[in-house]
Amino acid sequence: MSPRTPQQLEQIRKERRKAITDTALEVFAEHGYESASISKIAKKAGVSKGLMYNYFESKEDLLTSIMMEGMGEMLQMFDTDKDGILTREEFTCFIEDIFSLMSAKRSFYKLYFALIMQPSVWKLFESKLPGMIEPIIKTMVDYYRKKGVKDPVLEAALVGALLDGVGFHYVYKADLYPLEEMKKIIIERFV
Amino acid sequence: MSPRTPQQLEQIRKERRKAITDTALEVFAEHGYESASISKIAKKAGVSKGLMYNYFESKEDLLTSIMMEGMGEMLQMFDTDKDGILTREEFTCFIEDIFSLMSAKRSFYKLYFALIMQPSVWKLFESKLPGMIEPIIKTMVDYYRKKGVKDPVLEAALVGALLDGVGFHYVYKADLYPLEEMKKIIIERFV
Amino acid sequence: MSPRTPQQLEQIRKERRKAITDTALEVFAEHGYESASISKIAKKAGVSKGLMYNYFESKEDLLTSIMMEGMGEMLQMFDTDKDGILTREEFTCFIEDIFSLMSAKRSFYKLYFALIMQPSVWKLFESKLPGMIEPIIKTMVDYYRKKGVKDPVLEAALVGALLDGVGFHYVYKADLYPLEEMKKIIIERFV
Amino acid sequence: MSPRTPQQLEQIRKERRKAITDTALEVFAEHGYESASISKIAKKAGVSKGLMYNYFESKEDLLTSIMMEGMGEMLQMFDTDKDGILTREEFTCFIEDIFSLMSAKRSFYKLYFALIMQPSVWKLFESKLPGMIEPIIKTMVDYYRKKGVKDPVLEAALVGALLDGVGFHYVYKADLYPLEEMKKIIIERFV
DNA sequence: AATGAATGAGGATTCATTCAT
């Protein structure tokens, strides 16, 4: 009879949108951006092709939306106030956060790696990615500086490379990767 | 105008094939596997579309051929006999080899990263890659075992991740990356 | 908050309908029939897509309604009784009416031209159009016959072609067209 | 065995291209630009959809190619040298040329009208048309200026509108139109 | 061995229309 209330509509849109982005993330990560067809995503999300364009302007928009939101979520995890002194415990916590993230958001990580390597797609993000990574790097540099390490920037770069390498291997070796042991040894050696 | 000798024909075939693979490598890396069209590659290689199928069965065959040959070349660099005891000096040498490879074949390296990260491409190789990488891993595990490290497999995995991470960063940060310092610190800490 | 009276409802319906047809005319004329989407029209008319179908059965129905009504309006302008003798002043008036119409209803003219030229659309109107044009032709033939012109039918055809040509150019040359001067010279020469 | 000679290829391309443009002209004119689908044209031309894009970059390119070529042909008819003084006889000739064109190329003329009236099509040509029509306008303006007419530009616009109007009516009234008489009266009055 | 015309399946996208509310 009467049209839905704005609240109802908002609710519907939110749910549908999430269904689409969740599915798209999976499919993008599984097949790559180019191979993932809107058709496949729509079908897997239980939605018509046409509806996809009710929520996202284009395939590219769908991709960038997912990436931006995923990156936003990741950044929030490191958003706790780290202006003061960084204790040993806090840094341990920080490393553990990164590892939690790796397993919690493995699909996203995979997509991130897959996309970052595709020059055509890279262009969409190269301006935004540094902003995401910088605070993480800074945290580490600060920690090592305070700890009195000789070359804190190099040390942070080393740990950064190590973490990316672990992430990369983990993402591709799937369930066989000794993530927990790796975490322990990294905390042991680099905290 | 006598017909070409079989040797000449063989020579021509070899050259044409190389022209195609070289061009394809570039185009695949620049546009990604899916976006790179046979047409573009053929035109850039100065060859007709039809001829491509005289040298390669399909687009996928073209890709796998390129990857296999490229990886074969890389592995040859580590083919020196390392069956005996691995001394500290030899391991240092080994690490240095890897870093040499990174800078000597950097563009090459970049192309391989770009391709291997695409899930559609990865699927074609994930069964073959372990066999190719294994000797490298094995070299490291052996070294750490002999050195008396507590968990040599984990240690090798750690260094493996670190090296991949460094390669990854180096390939993308281009000329700004402190590759030499990184090499020094890795040898210092992990040899 | 008593419910609206039937009169009020009727009034609201009328206004809404007019809002839709007015907007649709603009959009059809601007983008052409095929390119004009119901969505665009609805949004521009401040109405929901769904409501469009409450007032018109289909896109085609919307188009034909607009055309019929527009043509009706045009005919009314020439509906003044012209049975008696047509003086020079009355004919001047008549020409001026046509020019008024051109600028007052430019959007409609544009749509009319655009559609009349599409054979598939033409079929919807070809039975009704002659009825609209005939009285205009007749008025002119009568005038020239009374004036003693040698071939009044040819003269009327000439002026008819001229008026259509001017309308055509005016509609497409937009604001740059010297409509006033054209009117003056036509009245000067052909009245 | 051996590939086709360039001459053979050229021949094939020419023929196919003509088959496509001829069919497209018909279909565009019958259904309008937007409604005419590449599929329909391809099928009617006895050609695959894909091949259309071997000959034309896009639907728009197909349309513009047809229009440009048709208009080029028309303009060639007015290519006789008209740089010197334009005598009364030459101008008569010029008008007669236009009328010849109307009947000789009536079908193209019809298509031209049908297409040019569609706003979406018009946009593609409004930048190019003036350049093509200008010489015709200029010829008329020059003639009237030399003849001492008070406002030669307006006079030319008047005749231009008249000619377009006549063309428009002729094209739609088909065989019933008194084209010859119209020509005579126009030459009588406007030369 | 070599060519490029030709095919057709499949991709992203649009949009008139329907329907639950």
Added chain:
DNA sequence: TATGAATGAATCCTCATTCAT
């Protein structure tokens, strides 16, 4: 009466692959 989410057919276009020459 009014809404806009949802559908799916149809559109333009791309491209790996085939084939006559």
